[in-house]
Amino acid sequence: MTAPAPDSWVTPCPPDQGGGLWVAPGGFHIDPTRPVGRAVITHGHSDHARPGHAHVLATPGTLAIMQARLGEGAGLHRQPLAYRQPIRIGEVTVTLVPAGHVLGSAQVVLDWRGSRVVISGDYKRRPDPTCEPFEPVPCDAFVTEATFGLPVFRHPPVEGEIAKVLHALSLFPERTIVIGCYALGKCQRLITELRRAGYDHPLYLHGAHLPLCELYRGQGVELGELRPATATDGAAMRGGIVLAPPSAMADKWLRRLVDPLPAYASGWMRVRARARQHGVELPLIVSDHADWDELCQTVRDVAPGELWVTHGSEEALVHWAGTQGVKARPLHLVGFGEEE
Ligand SMILES: [Zn+2]
Numbered sequence: 001m002t003a004p005a006p007d008s009w010v011t012p013c014p015p016d017q018g019g020g021l022w023v024a025p026g027g028f029h030i031d032p033t034r035p036v037g038r039a040v041i042t043h044g045h046s047d048h049a050r051p052g053h054a055h056v057l058a059t060p061g062t063l064a065i066m067q068a069r070l071g072e073g074a075g076l077h078r079q080p081l082a083y084r085q086p087i088r089i090g091e092v093t094v095t096l097v098p099a100g101h102v103l104g105s106a107q108v109v110l111d112w113r114g115s116r117v118v119i120s121g122d123y124k125r126r127p128d129p130t131c132e133p134f135e136p137v138p139c140d141a142f143v144t145e146a147t148f149g150l151p152v153f154r155h156p157p158v159e160g161e162i163a164k165v166l167h168a169l170s171l172f173p174e175r176t177i178v179i180g181c182y183a184l185g186k187c188q189r190l191i192t193e194l195r196r197a198g199y200d201h202p203l204y205l206h207g208a209h210l211p212l213c214e215l216y217r218g219q220g221v222e223l224g225e226l227r228p229a230t231a232t233d234g235a236a237m238r239g240g241i242v243l244a245p246p247s248a249m250a251d252k253w254l255r256r257l258v259d260p261l262p263a264y265a266s267g268w269m270r271v272r273a274r275a276r277q278h279g280v281e282l283p284l285i286v287s288d289h290a291d292w293d294e295l296c297q298t299v300r301d302v303a304p305g306e307l308w309v310t311h312g313s314e315e316a317l318v319h320w321a322g323t324q325g326v327k328a329r330p331l332h333l334v335g336f337g338e339e340e
């Protein structure tokens with residue numbers, strides 16, 4: 001008996017039926033955008049981990065993040081599943097494998113009747129002290145994100161971006177560097193990279209960033225001394241580093257700081273117009289998503305029977321895969337944002 005075609009059992013689901021991907025022989029959705037009966041969640045970012053599902057299966061890290069962010073909405077029944085522990089849901093064997101994106105992030109490996117589909121969720125290939133590295137899993141169909149799926153997106157080494165921050169600190173000791181960054185993942189990664197570069201002063205955090213930093217600490221990620229920016233006098237933070245959500249960067253919140261020097265950490269900072277548009281003086285190209293080279297390398301490493309591309313610039317990667325002899329097509333999933 002030949003194995004079933006991947007697209008006969010894993011299919012994009014229309015938003016009015018839950019959205020995300022639907023796995024028919026297992027009776028569950030992956031990263032559904034609307035409340036569903038049974039959801040498997042790849043990671044805690046808000047476009048993937050939405051509230052209101054009856055049953056949620058995810059890694060312990062992702063469940064803890066969902067609990068912290070969504071409270072009651074984190075799911076009626078929450079089932080933790082450790083990495084590399086296969087379980088059966090309906091007729092499908094489900095295994096979670098590290099994706100290297102943020103703490104707890106997982107690829108979902110689905111096996112059914114000799115056919116294997118891997119849903120990567122979001123991922124990157126660079127080392128990240130805050131989460132386990134991505135593991136390539138050979139499969140019949142690989143679902144990849146393509147947030148930065150254009151050859152123009154090449155993320156420089158993170159060490160160089162961190163050095164820019166420390167250099168700016170030494171140039172402008174009277175100013176306060178405030179780095180706009182995502183609360184989940186980016187914030188904690190920047191902190192660990194600053195520490196790795198030898199920066200051991202207290203770091204000041206916007207209130208929105210504190211709970212997830214505490215959560216990361218609880219999961220064993222070392223962050224050094226953190227202080228709430230809100231409880232600290234502006235003058236005392238002069239010559240220091242503040243981390244804040246991107247939304248606070250255009251806010252009166254900034255006025256509490258003495259002569260703030262606005263920085264912003266995102267893969268999109270490769271696009272100069274974006275940095276200018278946000279009034280960013282110090283653009284930092286630090287991303288938790290694979291850049292073009294990482295996407296291509298991952299396709300080579302996974303060597304899938306077919307490639308399904310979602311979340312971003314699908315066409316360029318689909319085209320490139322074709323030149324490599326890999327059958328590829330865009331998956332038009334609705335409801336997944338840029339998230340950086
Ligand atoms: Zn994400």
Ligand SMILES: [Zn+2]
Nearest residue numbers: 047122336339
């Ligand atoms: Zn995403």
